[in-house]
Amino acid sequence: DSGVTQTPKHLITATGQRVTLRCSPRSGDLSVYWYQQSLDQGLQFLIHYYNGEERAKGNILERFSAQQFPDLHSELNLSSLELGDSALYFCASSVEGTGITGELFFGEGSRLTVL
């Protein structure tokens, strides 16, 4: 158990719909990262938040957005869903923001299926 909690574990929805994935980081971790893993693309970095502020964006579509709340949990919002958005979405947390060498702790992922 990494200490990172992701909900829901599984989600099935239809094209055009909107979903929200939630991540609770490990206690004390200020950084949250979101990754998408599909069969053909591997693990793709989406976005990084540190203590409520966006730090970096990766291959995140405009239809996707994220935020980190004052209690440090994070949500990834996916809208106007397409079949190609079906994937595993992982959240990871770490203590660091700057200057500390540390590991990322990953949750078990949320499996999104768009029909």
Next chain:
Amino acid sequence: DAKTTQPNSMESNEEEPVHLPCNHSTISGTDYIHWYRQLPSQGPEYVIHGLTSNVNNRMASLAIAEDRKSSTLILHRATLRDAAVYYCILRDRSRGSNYKLTFGKGTLLTVNP
């Protein structure tokens, strides 16, 4: 981000040592070498990281070449539970850099009983 090159797959027998290679010829002085693994149906899991010197922990050892252009992850006695995809990742630690991990394809390790 500097790139790494790993074999697509490797095979090992249970209780034998496994040496997983990684080439990173364009590594910069501020890049740390990180290894993660992903077991089936799970999120990635940290294994080990290092900068210049060889590193050991309870999971594995990391041997880093003197010129830092390659490294090897060593599992001393492979178990069936070690069957996973192993990712070698360079992580820039310089001030102002982003600390995300950029995953490649990794090496799929199969452990035979």
